[in-house]
Amino acid sequence: MLNKIPLLNNFLNKVIQTPEGLVIRWRIILPVFALLLISLITLKHTGDTQTLLTSTYYKQYIWLGLGTLVFITMQWFRFQFFQEYAYHLYILLFLFIVITYFMPAIGGAKRWLILGPFTFQPSEIGKLFLVFALARYLAEQQNRKREIPVMIITLLMAIMPAYLVFKQPDFGTAIVYGFIAIPMLYWSGIRSFYLFSVIAPVISIIAAFNLLIFSIWMTVLLVIIYFSQPRIIHGVAHFIANISCGIMAPYIWNNILYHHQKERILTLLNPMRDPQGAGYQVIQSIIAIGSGGLWGKGPGQGTQTQLRYLPVRDTDFIISVIGEEMGLAGIFIILFCFFIMLYWIITYAASISNRFSSLVLVGFVSILFIHFTVNLGMTVGLLPVTGLPAPFLSYGGSFLLTCTIILAMVNSIINHHI
C-alpha cells in the first residue's frame, strides 16, 4: 500500500524508505526476547507497590509496547539520512549538552533538558549521533597514509563530547562516548599498533599508582614497541609519552577527578573501605549474587533483594536480583543470549561492504557491549559503580528506547544490504 503513496516532498523522500516487507532478523531479535523475558520475570517481583500506575513491572510493558512501535516504524526510516546529516546531528548533540549546563540540577547533576513536565537526556540519544558521526568520518577516509591524523581526529571527535558529558557530571556516559571510538577505529582498518598507542597511555596512567606494576608495564611496552618496529623517532616518542602519562597521573588524581569519582575508584579497589556508603551497594549485590548458587532461589524468593537491602534493584542492579533468584544458570543464559546477539551483528557487519553501514553496526555493538560489561562488572565488584544500566534488562524507559532504536536500525541496515 505504501508503494502507492506518492512521495511529493523531497525531504520525506530522504527520510522514508519503502522496504518490500517487514523482515526480522530472528538470529538477533530472539536472544533479545529472551533477555526481555528474564527482565520481566524479575521485575514482576521487585516492585515496591504492585499497582498499575506505579509498578515498574507494568510500566515496563508500556515501554515495551512503545519500543515495538518504534522498532516497526523505524523499518520505514531511511537510515542513509543519518549518514547525510551525521555532522549536523553531531553539532546538535554539542548544543544540547551545553544547554543542559544551564538547566536546573537533578540529584546534583545537570544532564537533562527540562521543558515543563518533560525531561530529556540528550546524551542518551547522543550515543547514536556519535556513532553516526564517527562512522561517516571513518567511512570517508580511505587513504592509508593518513592513518595517524585520522585516528587523532576520530579520538578528538569522541573525547570532546565525552568531556562535556563528564562535566555534567555523568561518568558512565562519558566512558561510553570514549569507548565507542576504539572498536570503530579498529574496524576501519587502522593498524593495531596505532590503536595500541592510544590504549597504552591509559594503562600507563592506571599503572602509575604502583611502582612495581608501572615498571613491569614499561618493560612490556618496550618489548611491544620493539617488535612492532616503528620508526626510531616514533618508538622513542611513544615511550616518552607513556612515561609522562604515568607521571601526570597523580596530578590528575589530585586535581581533576571529583571526590565522588575518586571514592568510586577507591571503593572499586576495595568496596569494604566504606561498607555503609560507597561500598554498600556492591557488598549487598555480591552477597545477593553469591547466595544465589547454581539455580538461584526462585523468582521473587531472593531474601536480599526482596527485603530491600539492595537499593536500585530494578534498574542498575537488576543483575544482582537475577543472580540471586535465577543463579548462575540465569546469568549464563543472559551472557549467552547477549553474546549470540553481538556475534550476529558483527558477522553481518563483516559481510556488508558499505563502510558507513558496517561501521555503524560496530558502533552499536560497542554501545551495547560497554553498557553490558560495565553493568555486570559493577554488580560483582570488578568495575566501578558508574550507573550504566544493562541493555534489555534494567528497567528504565529512555534507555530501553535507545536500545530498541539500535536494534531497529541494525535490522534495517542488515535488510538494506543483505
Place this chain on the structure above:
Amino acid sequence: MLHKDRKLIIFLAGIFLIIFFRFYFLQIQQQQEYEKKAGGNSIRNIILNAPRGIIFDRNHNPIVDNRQIYDLSLIPFDVTEHFNYTLFEKVTGLEVNKIAESVKKKKNSFYRFRPFTVKRHIDFEKRSQLEENKLDLPGMIFSEFPARTYPDSAKLTHVLGYLRVVTEESAINPPVDLKYKLGDVFGFSGIEKMYESSLRGKDGTEYRLVDIYGIDHGVLAENPGTLPVPGEHLILSIDAKMQALVEKLFLDKKGAVVALAPATGEVLAIHSAPDYNLDSFAGPVPIELWEGWNSDPDKPLLNRVVQGLYPPGSTMKLAAAALAVEKKKVSTDWKVHCSGVYGFGDRNFHCWNTAGHGEVDLNLAIQQSCNVYFYHLMQKLSFEEWRDMVEQFHFGEKTGIDILGEKKGNVPNKDYMNSRYGRYGWAAGNLLTFIIGQGDVLVTPLQVAQFMSLIATDGNTYQPHLVKNQDTPAVQVHLQQNTWEFIQKATWNVVNHKEGTGKQAAVKGGGVHGKTGTAQNPHGDDHSWFAGFMNVKDKPIISLAVIVEHGGKGSVEAASISRKIFQYAEQNSPFK
C-alpha cells in the same frame, strides 16, 4: 591471519568468559559463605571507645579509673514497623512522638544507617532493662560512654581535672589536632587536659552484620575494623595516703599545701582547699552547680597551690639572710638590738613581738623571726642585690610544673615600683616591707616549697612535676657551702630550738627544718605560713609549703599541719 570480525568476536568472548568466571567464583565457589550472610542483614558501624588511660599514684594505686555509662541510639534503617514505641516510652521516659517522626524522616535520607542518639548517660541497669526487650526494639543500639570514677580516698581534685563531652552547642573547643567527633570526651582541665594526647588512646571501629530483627550476626569478616588503642596509663608522683591525709587536715580550712621530694622535684602531695567534687562531672555538669562554684567567694575552682598569690611573709627573710652570708654583708655574729619597733623616716616599723627580742644575731633573728634585725640588715643591702637573690631562688617565674594555669607571682623591681606608685610615690620604706616578705612581693605556695627544696639540697633540685619518669630539668642555685650550712642550721633552730617560732612542726627524730611566716591580709585575718623540709639520716626526703588562710599570726596552725605531714613522711620513708 584471522579476519577482524573473528578477532573482535574472540575478544568479546574473552570478556564474557571473565565475567562468567567471576559469577562462577561467587555463586559456586563462595556460595555457602554468602548464603550465610544473606537472609536479611545490614551492616552496622560501631565505634569502639578506647579506654582512657588510668591514673595511678606512685605506689600504683588507681586514683582515676574508668567506668561505663551508656548512650542510647537508634539506627533509622533498622527501626521497623515492629518497633514498640509504647514500651520504649515506658522504659526510657522519652517523648516518643518526636523520635518516631525523625526516624521516619531519616529512613529516607542519606543518614539512614547512621545511629542517632536519643538519650545520653543511661546506667547499666536501664540498659539491661532495654536489652531484655531487644526483639521489640529493632534498631536500638548502645554506645559506651567513658566516664571517670575516683576510687581512692585521695581526691586530688584540682590536679586531676575533669572531662567534657564534645557537643554541637558547646562553645568549648577541644584541641583540633586530635580529631574529635560529637559525643567524644576530652580532658577539659588539669592532668586530664595536660596529658590528653596520651590518655585518650585511639578509638576503634567495628562493622557488624545485623539482621532486620536486630539480631547480631557478628563481625563482618571482610573488614573486622580496627581495635581501639587504649590510652596510656599515667603514674603520678603523688603518694595517695599522704594526699588523703593532707585533704583530711584541710577539711574545714582554706589554704594550700604542697609537698615535694627535694631530690627529684616529684610532687608528693598537693592540695588546695576548698575543693569540689569531681564525681559530679561524670556526665554533663549541671549548670547550677557550675555557676555556684564559679561565684563562690571561697573560690573552690582556684588551685591555690599554683594560682594563689600570697605575700611570703617571714619565709622570705631566708633569702635576705642567704644574701647577707653569701656576700658577707654582715658577719653572722653582727648583733642588733630589737626593742620591738624600728623608726625609719617618719614611720615606725614594728616587730611582731612588740616587747622586743633584745640582742639578736642573724641566727636568732631567723629563729625568732625578728623583723627589726632585718630592717637593720636591709640598710646594708641594695634593692637590686636583694631582688637578684630572690630571683635566683626562682621567685617571680613559673616553676614549670605540669599543671595548667600556673601563676608566676611578683618580685618587684625599680621599674615595677615606678610604674605602680609613680617615681616619687615609693621610698626605701617599701623595701623594709619587702625584706620581711610583705607588700608587693607575691608568691605561690609551690614556689615556696621549691625554695625549701633548694635549701634542703644545697641548691640542687629538679623542676616540680606530677607525672613520674619524665626528663625533668634541673633547678639550681649556686651559693657557697657555708651559706647553705648557715641557712640549714638556722632553719633547724626555728623548729627545734625551744624558743623557735616553728616548734609546732617538730617531730621526734629532729630532722625538720623550716620557717614560719605571716602573710598580711588587708581583707581579714592574716594567713599563716609554714615552709620547711625534713632530713632523715641527713638526707632531705620532703620539703613542703603550707598556707592556712586566715590562720592568724604565730603560724601555729600551719606548723602543726606540717608536723602531721612530716610524721607521716618519717614513718613511710623512703618513698618508692
